[in-house]
Amino acid sequence: MNxxxxxxxxxxxxxxxxxxxxxFKFSAAPESVYIFTQVGMEPYGRIxxxxxxxxxxxxxxxxxxAWAGALLALGIISGAVMMHxxxxxxxxxxxxxxLFGLAVAVWVLSAFIxxxxxxxxxxxxxxxxKVAH
Numbered sequence: 698m699n700x701x702x703x704x705x706x707x708x709x710x711x712x713x714x715x716x717x718x719x720x721f722k723f724s725a726a727p728e729s730v731y732i733f734t735q736v737g738m739e740p741y742g743r744i745x746x747x748x749x750x751x752x753x754x755x756x757x758x759x760x761x762x763a764w765a766g767a768l769l770a771l772g773i774i775s776g777a778v779m780m781h782x783x784x785x786x787x788x789x790x791x792x793x794x795x796l797f798g799l800a801v802a803v804w805v806l807s808a809f810i811x812x813x814x815x816x817x818x819x820x821x822x823x824x825x826x827k828v829a830h
Contacts, residue, residue, distance in 0.1 A: 708758065711757055711806040733746075
């Protein structure tokens with residue numbers, strides 16, 4: 698498998714994880730409401746994070762803007778990972794750590810995508826071009 702194919706698989710997987718959680722956030726599913734209540738962000742944080750995840754998921758699927766989607770996802774998911782560690786715990790409502798595991802997967806994949814697409818990032822691309830020579 699070539700590098701580009703692996704990158705696209707990472708982008709699609711990350712977007713899929715982010716986008717599949719939107720139903721729960723936007724429908725005010727009890728699990729989602731519980732999580733955001735525990736961290737003091739219900740309902741505005743739940744809806745706001747959902748909107749940001751939607752934007753990130755879309756950007757990840759557009760080649761020119763995939764770096765921005767990865768950057769946004771990395772920021773969002775860093776907050777989620779920290780909330781799990783500091784407040785929620787690894788396991789939430791008996792999920793066996795599934796949400797935490799998905800958050801870690803999104804973090805790793807987003808960091809990988811951002812690194813692989815670093816030459817596309819405005820201003821930073823010029824820096825990386827100079828370092829490479």
